[in-house]
Amino acid sequence: MRRPTQRRVCLLAAAALIGGAVAVTPIAARASASASASASAGSLAAQSSAAPVAEHDYSLPTGDHVRVTGSGPDARADFLPAPGHSAAAVTSNVDGRIAVVPEAQIGRISSLDAFEVGPASPHAAAVTPFYPMTSLHITAVDHAGKPVPAAEVIAVNTDDPAKANWDGIMNAGDARIEVPAGHYSVAVAAFETDAAGNSTETDLLSVTDLTVPSVGAAVSLDARTAQQVAFTTPQPSTFSAAVAGWDRGTAAHQDFLDVGALAGTKFYVGGAAKAKYGVLNFSVFGRQVSGSGSYLLAFPNDNQVPASQTYAAGALATVDSTYATDLPQQDLTMNDLWNRVGSSGPAFPDLPAFTVHAPSQGRQYISAVAGASYEGLMLPASADGSLDGELERDFVPAAGAHLTVTWRGTVITPAPSTYDGPCFLCREGNTLNGVDEMDTDGSGDVGQWSDGPTTITQDGKQIYSGGTEGQLFTLALPAAKHHYVYSLDTTHDSGTTALSTHTQISWGFDSAQAAASTPVPILYAQARFGTDGHDSVPVGTGTVDIAFRHQSGVAASAVKSASVAVSYDDGKTWQPTTSALGDGRQVSATWAVPAGTKAGYLALRISAVDAAGSTLDETVHHAALVNAPGGIAVSGSGSGSGAGGSGGGAAGVHAVCPSAASGHVRCFALASAVKPLAQGTALPDGFARAALLSAYKLPATGGAGRTVAIVDAHDDPQAESDLAVYRSTYGLPACTTANGCFKKVNEHGKTSPLPAHDADDDWNPEVSLDLDMVSAVCPACHILLVESDTTDSSSLGTAEQTATGSGAVAVSNSWGGDESTPEQAWNSAFQHPGVAVTVSSGDAGFIEGAWPASLSTVIAVGGTSLAKSATAPRGWSETAWKGAGSGCSAYIAKPAWQHDTHCPDRTVADVSAVADPATGLAVYVEGGWGVFGGTSASSPIIAAMIALAGNPAAMTSAQNIYAHAADFFDVTSGSNADWDCGGDYLCTAGPGYDGPTGVGTPDGLRGL
Secondary structure (H helix, E strand, C coil): CCCCCCCCCCCCCCCCCCCCCCCEEEEEEEECCCCCCCCCCCCCCCCCCCCCCCCCEEEEECCCCCEEECCHHHHHHEEEEECCCCCCEEEEEEECCEEEEEEEHHHHHCCCCEECCCCCCCCCCCCCCCCCCCEEEEEEEECCCCCEEEEEEEEECCCCCCEEEEEEEEECCCCEEEEEEEEEEEEEEEEECCCCCEEEEEEEEEEEEEEECCCCEEEEHHHHCCECCCEECCCCCCEEEEEEEEEEEECCCCCEEEEEEECCEEECCCCEECCCCCEEEEEEEEEEEEEEEEEEEEEEEECCCCCCCCEEEECCCEEEEEEEECCEEEEEEEEEEEEECCCCCCCCCCCCCHHHEEEEEEEEEEECCCEEEEEEEEEEEEECCCCCEEEEEEEECCCCCEEEEEEECCCCEEEECCCCCCEEEEEEECEEECCCCEEEECCEECCCCCCCEEEECCCCCEEEEEECCCCCCEECCCCCCEEEEEEEEEEECCCCCCCEEEEEEEEEECCCCCEHHHHHHHHEEEECCCCCCEEEEEEEEEEEEEHHHHHCCCCCCCEEEEEEEECCCCCCEEEEEEEEEECEEEEEEEEEECCCCCCCCEEEEEEECCCCCCCEEEEEEEEEEEEECCCCCCCCCCEEECCCCCCCCCCCCEECCCCCCCCCCCCCCEEEEEEECCCCCCCCCEHHHHHHHHHHHCCCCCCCEEEEEEEEECCCHHHHHHHCCCCCCCCCCCCCCCCCCHHHCCCCCCCCCCCCHHHHHHHHHHHHHHHHHHHCCCCCCCCEEEEEEEEEEEHHHHHHHHHCCCCCCEEEECCCEECCCCCHHHHHHCCCCCCCCEEECCCCCCCCEEEECCCCCCEEEEEEEEEEEECCCCCCCEEECCCCCEEECCCEEEECCCCCCCCEEECCCEEEECHHHHHHHHEEECCEEEECCCCCHHHHHHHHHHHHHHHHHCCCCCCHHHHHHEEEECCEEEEECCCCCCCCCCCCCCCCCEECCEEEEEECCCCC
């Protein structure tokens, strides 16, 4: 999200360790936006806007993640611990180089290189010494007077931080560096642990001014004079966390070191004087826990480090928060931080993140201090660091104020609120200036939730089209008054919640020439259902309260008329409500919810007109649950994990392989619950073989004498017996070991010993999906199943070599992971003369090129949503599937036969087939039938088509596919944008080539 001010994090962590130095890898880069809601009386006070600030998410070698906002010396970072890891690390920003290191790693590394995060800044390179250099010798002892065992050290030139600075590791209390002569300031963050690796002591020691002459200098820092950080509060409370921020440099350029401690760790800070040279800013923030709630305490903007480290809570505001979720249970990662108000300087450090189990309630007592606003962040807990579902609230706490708010306060819809400019839609003269919208919930929390097309009409004629996220535009308008309608049709990823997944809004208003920049009179709504902690409307009387707002800066005209309706079938039929329009600012609506109402979702429709002629027409799908007091699980939700990344988001669908360890890959199969075939049912749910033959114009027979190889991990003991059920159900000939049609081998090509089955990482559903799809498309093909011992790249690379060298004409791989350097050693395994290799593009939408799909020697297979159509000439329609992976490789050069322009290197995908689990395929596995999807389905489908076509020698890359693009069905609609790419072809289907679907889907076998 874009923030009104930059921010940084300082947290400590006793995280689980992963041996070896691993390069930090950006896992998602999204130019996102945040908005301040137009606040109602007693709700959250909005903050001022600022220029757009990019937000990026980075993974650390420990499996933790860091969210970086902005770049350069003013960038801010939030440490997002992996599930089960401690929420704390030391953070530094030296001349724009950000390092975030979990505490337990400090004693195990010799440099910070593997823990540096954030986009490159103008000063990201090491400082070039244009001055004579001399020695600076730094020593430090702990609170017991012993050399500190491990520490991070920062030295800043206070004449000009760009002239010289250093950030590194101190071992055994000693560090020596070479610097130009001048004035310096030094800080040491020291850490001690017990034999089990648990943090016991943290020290922040600093010297404000140190003159380093040409002959060199030495400085000693002594924690024996430091005091322990402590807080006093109105009610008895216990220490939970603290963080101290040390900023040093000049008024124009300050570097910082943030360090803190969690409960159980003694945190000492040594006093330091005011600055003689440059600027010193010191801040302390704390979290205390009492029986009635938690204290969030702020002590910012000190121009020295005080000798006393006992801080008394001053004036406080009280906030009662409800943590809602539509899932049966969900973990939410919460961050508490403060922003500067009305002053410049480095961002304040953040308190350590903590986990809240939803649904629940909690109370916070928040410091009301001059010059600082409070910002709370809510992010559904995710093992992959995904930012999907993030919301924030930003307000200035007022002494004695008492607020009651809900995180994810039911309906979450686009609103004309933004941090990206002076207003969402402003007119100046005859020019309309627009920026991207931000979604807002019923409590005024805002976040980057949805994306989709927008249009503007003038007196009914369209004059503009664009998107919602990352969109800034200007539009010429005539001087005279005309009626305009701004329409949005937005969706958001449903991996962390299935609420408010699709919103359609039309804002109508009159506008004429304006002398100054003037917000147009947009009327919008914030809706809150009467729900339980799972956002479920109970049986009996349903209620929804709607507050009408106007874009900030617009005179609030009273609403003259309003109507509200609800729907239990996602908008097919509507039930009117009994609506009472209050003072022209809100409406309360009620309706009957019968006791027999099926647990599910309801849609909401609102129409309103105000006295100035502004109109609102809004439809929200999945606006709330109904009669589901225990919540409803969504795709990828897991058991209380809140993890997303499941792709399509169909209710009840789960990722077969939700995650993978570092250096490993995961399978991409998405599956519904597997269950026996209902008694008396002829065929299972999901598309059958006949649907594939019809949709892609395939022959019903063929493939004799050809083999398709499947590469998967671990042994599936039931592979052959499950395959037999699928084939007999659809009248296909038997394919068994006995008749030579089926063969299963280990990664070395031997029939024994086979790998062990891994119940904790069960790939059996993936295996069944692969085998069933090959059978459906190429019934006479032989099938070779190659099973790797593990899911690491070495084991799967070995299995791939076996498969490509086995005599198979096509090899399918329904698995992958993020591109990284180690996997590149196995790239050659994915090529063999006369063999076509297909690879799933992934199920995370538009993020980045995945390995091995990004290799130029493979055919990267994306995914579509497939549906029968009475109007389409082929009898079927296809759109890009939301989860289909696409992106640009960071390793593989663009092949000569690929000509798209927005990826300088290899682009994924090349071709596609059905993958959406909501339009999924019938698969038999482990005694039952399920509906499956993911690009795990589309890869074996395409591999089997290639075998059926009998032209593998021409398919050793995707070159032949691009040369015969006219022989594919062009998929021209749909998007896989999990973060906005401006409607670019990389994330949006359109005529010709696009990232989610490649050149399209096969129209028979001519293109293969």
